[in-house]
Amino acid sequence: MKLPLLDSEIIDRIIEMAWEDRTPFEAIEKQFGLQEKQVIALMRREMKASSFRMWRERVTGRKSKHLEKREFVAGRFKSANQKT
Template identity: 40%
Template sequence: MNINGLIEMAWSDEATFSDIEREFGIKEPEVKRIMQSNLKPGSYRLWRKRVRWIKEKQKKHLKV
């Protein structure tokens, strides 16, 4: 598995967990574990904050 490609895709604003699953065959909980084990703690927290923000943004966009 290309860990660097997975991390790059996970950091992308455009990629969703569904996109990652299609590309790598890995579900959201496993992506989170991989990110946590490969990023520094502060970087992981920043990534999780970003993911939550993007999910909220997408929910609001779908409601409109």
Template identity: 50%
Template sequence: MSKLPDLSEAAKSEVIEMALSDHIAFADIKKQHGLSEKQVKELMRENLKPGSYKAWRKRVRTFGSRREHYK
């Protein structure tokens, strides 16, 4: 996996909050924090409970297939 940059706890929390939002794309997270989609997924995997991570990934995949510019 790609190496995650050192982020403050506040920055990690902000990235997680942004990623959990259905209205913020991975591109927006990349612009603001410099993390790729792969790095965001890695951060989420490390910081969410396994069931929460799986539910989030399922939601991102489901909406992503329905909307061209989702996440």
């Protein structure tokens, strides 16, 4: 898969966003123009094999990584124990 030329600072930010549980792939696509398949290819290229496998296991099927599958529309999670 052909990836666009990206500087190391942008690559680091994309990896950080991909690791975050609540950042959907759509947000990465909107900000950097990379589709989910391209993000996966970038992660595979930039990470150690064991780290990539661990990440793939975590995000596969995770509802929060896809806007369409999310159970909430917007905002951030607020625990019932959290004060206002």
